[in-house]
Amino acid sequence: MVIDFTQxxxxxxxxxxxxxxxxxxxxHYLAELSPYFLALCFTPEFRETREGRVEITDISFDDMLELLQHICPDDDFIMRSNISVDNFxxxxHLSQRLLLTNLRREVERYASTDASIETWLSPEDVSL
Incomplete structure (x- = not known):
């Protein structure tokens, strides 16, 4: 199930x-996962906190949507986290940029255990 974060x-x-x-x-949920979101959303001195909105210019819309689909539970309260070659x-990058320590551990675990070299290469490369 894809979550509609646009509304x-x-x-x-x-x-x-x-x-x-x-x-x-x-x-509240993201502040539990990241000191970046904790500061951004709950520091009274920040304009963003007071306005309840922030413009982010160094992350693409599609990348942020991919991240949110990965780290947030869906409307059925199920986590659909799925690290793959496509989103690795x-x-x-976003785990580091947004200070998401648990996600960083997930991608490191994926790189060290779940991702064999064969999953990263095309069949033509493997036959070399």
Whole structure:
């Protein structure tokens, strides 16, 4: 099930503006996962905290959406985390950029155990 982060919900009220598009997050949940979101969403001196929104210019909309789909439970309260060759670089980068320690551990574990060289190479490369 794909979560629609483009609309606010009962729990997702904090707005991320990326590439002139909006994503709505549960600031309490993300503050539990990251000191970045804790500071951003709950520091009274920050304009972003007071306004309940922030513009992020150094992350693409699609990358942030991929991250949110990975780290947030869906509407059925199920975590659908799935690190793959397709999202490994994105999740690795954003785990560091947004200070997501648990995600960083997940991608490191994936790189060391779940990802054999055969999964990274095309069949033509393996036959070399």
């Amino acid at each position: 606010p919900s009962q729990l997702r009220q904090f707005e991320l503006i990326i590439e002139e598009k909006s994503l709505f997050i549960n600031q 670089a994105i999740l690795t």
